[in-house]
Amino acid sequence: MRRYPPIADHGLIGDLQTAALVASDGTVDWLCAPRFDSPSVFASLLDHDRGGHFAVSADSERPPVQLYLQDTALLVTRFLTEQGVGEVIDFMPMEHPEQPARRHRLVRVLRVTRGRVRFSLECRPRFDYGRAAHRLDLGEDVIRFDSAAARAVLQTAGPVTWSREGDDVHGEVSLGQEELAAVVLTVGDVDDALPPPLTPLDVSALFTGTRDFWHSWIRHSTYRGRWQDMVNRSAITLKLLTYAPTGAPVAAPTMGLPEQIGGGRNWDYRYTWVRDGSMSVGALLGLGYLEEAHAFRTWLGDRLRAGHTINGEPLQIMYRVDGDPDLPEEVLDHFEGYQGSAPVRVGNGAAGQLQLDIYGEASIALAQAVEAIGEVPAYDGWQALSGVIDWLVKAWDRPDEGIWETRGGQKDFTYSRLMCWAAFDRGIRMARDFARPADIAAWSAARDGILRQVMERGWSTRRRAFVQQYEDTTLDASLLLMPSVGFISPRDPRWLSTLEAMERELVSDSLVYRYDPEASPDGLRDSEGTFSLCSFLYVDALAQSGQLGPARYAFDKMLTYANHAGLFAEEIGPTGEQLGNFPQAFTHLALITAALSLDHQMDAVHRVGAGPVAQGA
Numbered sequence: 072m073r074r075y076p077p078i079a080d081h082g083l084i085g086d087l088q089t090a091a092l093v094a095s096d097g098t099v100d101w102l103c104a105p106r107f108d109s110p111s112v113f114a115s116l117l118d119h120d121r122g123g124h125f126a127v128s129a130d131s132e133r134p135p136v137q138l139y140l141q142d143t144a145l146l147v148t149r150f151l152t153e154q155g156v157g158e159v160i161d162f163m164p165m166e167h168p169e170q171p172a173r174r175h176r177l178v179r180v181l182r183v184t185r186g187r188v189r190f191s192l193e194c195r196p197r198f199d200y201g202r203a204a205h206r207l208d209l210g211e212d213v214i215r216f217d218s219a220a221a222r223a224v225l226q227t228a229g230p231v232t233w234s235r236e237g238d239d240v241h242g243e244v245s246l247g248q249e250e251l252a253a254v255v256l257t258v259g260d261v262d263d264a265l266p267p268p269l270t271p272l273d274v275s276a277l278f279t280g281t282r283d284f285w286h287s288w289i290r291h292s293t294y295r296g297r298w299q300d301m302v303n304r305s306a307i308t309l310k311l312l313t314y315a316p317t318g319a320p321v322a323a324p325t326m327g328l329p330e331q332i333g334g335g336r337n338w339d340y341r342y343t344w345v346r347d348g349s350m351s352v353g354a355l356l357g358l359g360y361l362e363e364a365h366a367f368r369t370w371l372g373d374r375l376r377a378g379h380t381i382n383g384e385p386l387q388i389m390y391r392v393d394g395d396p397d398l399p400e401e402v403l404d405h406f407e408g409y410q411g412s413a414p415v416r417v418g419n420g421a422a423g424q425l426q427l428d429i430y431g432e433a434s435i436a437l438a439q440a441v442e443a444i445g446e447v448p449a450y451d452g453w454q455a456l457s458g459v460i461d462w463l464v465k466a467w468d469r470p471d472e473g474i475w476e477t478r479g480g481q482k483d484f485t486y487s488r489l490m491c492w493a494a495f496d497r498g499i500r501m502a503r504d505f506a507r508p509a510d511i512a513a514w515s516a517a518r519d520g521i522l523r524q525v526m527e528r529g530w531s532t533r534r535r536a537f538v539q540q541y542e543d544t545t546l547d548a549s550l551l552l553m554p555s556v557g558f559i560s561p562r563d564p565r566w567l568s569t570l571e572a573m574e575r576e577l578v579s580d581s582l583v584y585r586y587d588p589e590a591s592p593d594g595l596r597d598s599e600g601t602f603s604l605c606s607f608l609y610v611d612a613l614a615q616s617g618q619l620g621p622a623r624y625a626f627d628k629m630l631t632y633a634n635h636a637g638l639f640a641e642e643i644g645p646t647g648e649q650l651g652n653f654p655q656a657f658t659h660l661a662l663i664t665a666a667l668s669l670d671h672q673m674d675a676v677h678r679v680g681a682g683p684v685a686q687g688a
């Protein structure tokens with residue numbers, strides 16, 4: 072077992088309420104339960120010695136091979152030894168994912184396809200981020216790890232021999248061709264009843280049920296474009312990162328993974344950002360997933376109606392998956408961090424920031440969902456949304472912290488104004504299309520005032536480009552969304568000039584930096600890599616502007632930075648390594664959006680021999 076595998080050297084499994092990372096050497100080094108944002112059971116990814124892990128290995132000088140079974144979230148790690156070929160199949164079964172569950176299962180099936188292979192197993196849970204001690208009860212049929220925080224129960228189907236190592240266990244099993252064994256770890260409350268005895272038939276049923284679930288789910292996708300494997304993998308990843316009981320997607324299943332090795336930009340992403348979730352609606356609808364889009368629309372509508380936030384605004388930028396707005400940030404001083412990247416933070420202090428752009432993203436998502444579902448907005452829901460837009464008429468013209476959650480103070484960010492424009496624009500459209508009551512005159516005046524302000528103050532005549540903030544000349548890749556939301560034509564001279572400026576300053580061989588922190592200090596130390604979300608936004612912007620050759624090159628080039636399982640973290644480092652929390656939902660939804668946009672534009676050209684066509688936001 073390596074002390075710290077590369078961030079990208081992992082696959083993701085989950086049960087739509089929580090998720091685990093499995094390193095390519097067969098080690099589960101990240102699992103929180105019962106929810107994404109719960110304390111960890113395994114966290115050796117953040118501290119090798121104190122975090123805990125569940126390892127399966129085989130004696131081989133060749134590196135293992137890891138891959139997904141096609142169109143599923145069942146992960147295979149294959150060991151190529153001198154004596155034979157063995158593999159472990161990891162998955163988390165689902166019974167009723169729409170109902171919150173206290174108990175969650177991790178299934179690890181060991182099998183040999185050729186020759187004979189000897190497997191070694193180590194199960195070393197460390198509950199509550201390694202802060203809660205546990206005691207071991209090593210029985211003949213059941214192994215229990217009991218702590219004050221939680222209980223983990225390990226069951227075996229097959230000839231695994233277990234031995235005690237302190238309060239942890241070590242296992243050995245030798246399997247011949249077509250033989251298999253399975254271990255199931257159930258994590259739940261300390262006072263839960265023990266699970267029933269495990270049989271090989273039980274394991275087979277769990278495997279078949281999980282495989283069939285994913286096959287059935289992916290069949291609902293309407294995507295038939297040029298990049299089906301990558302789009303399907305991104306769709307499955309978004310589904311894995313969505314908390315099924317509420318329909319709320321988390322930004323990533325992890326916390327504390329650094330944007331720079333040894334640096335301090337290490338945040339907890341296990342929460343639901345209004346921005347990320349809202350943008351996922353368009354991607355899911357583009358693939359035909361109406362149910363998932365409707366579920367997030369319901370969650371977002373509940374937040375609008377509840378109105379309870381820690382900063383007193385109608386919405387805050389992020390919540391827990393159940394809608395709880397309280398996310399206090401603390402530092403886990405006892406964890407050394409990934410490769411010494413400290414501090415390790417749990418919770419997120421940015422939750423109270425003012426980021427006015429979220430009202431635009433939320434309005435776009437609600438408009439997209441209403442149009443796709445074809446229903447008149449419910450009266451109570453419309454009253455909540457229109458009330459927020461009424462409030463925004465007097466609230467939009469304020470400095471805020473901006474999309475990137477900088478900690479350098481509030482400023483007049485152009486992107487925030489852009490999305491406030493979108494909030495008014497979509498509100499006006501819905502009011503007119505569905506004959507809903509609204510102060511359209513006030514909304515129209517605010518919308519038009521924002522457009523004029525951005526054109527005057529967000530445009531730099533010296534740079535010939537739209538800039539990050541007023542009275543500044545820094546470029547910002549978030550503005551790649553300007554044509555997508557309909558604020559400006561993708562062939563407007565001002566936009567083409569902005570795109571050219573970004574290409575010169577923010578783009579490096581198709582990879583895109585979000586901004587230059589040296590030119591615009593963000594209150595944080597350390598540098599960062601290129602931002603994968605922005606790289607896919609760049610593809611979309613190129614495609615819409617008619618530059619289909621460069622757009623396809625940039626997209627295909629970006630796909631080469633995916634890991635072995637088709638997954639992306641938040642950033643790409645200076646030597647091509649993936650950095651930041653992993654995998655990141657924002658990146659995968661942007662991949663889907665870029666593929667849909669590029670397919671749309673290329674198909675239009677091939678079909679009628681015309682130039683690029685408009686695509687609705």
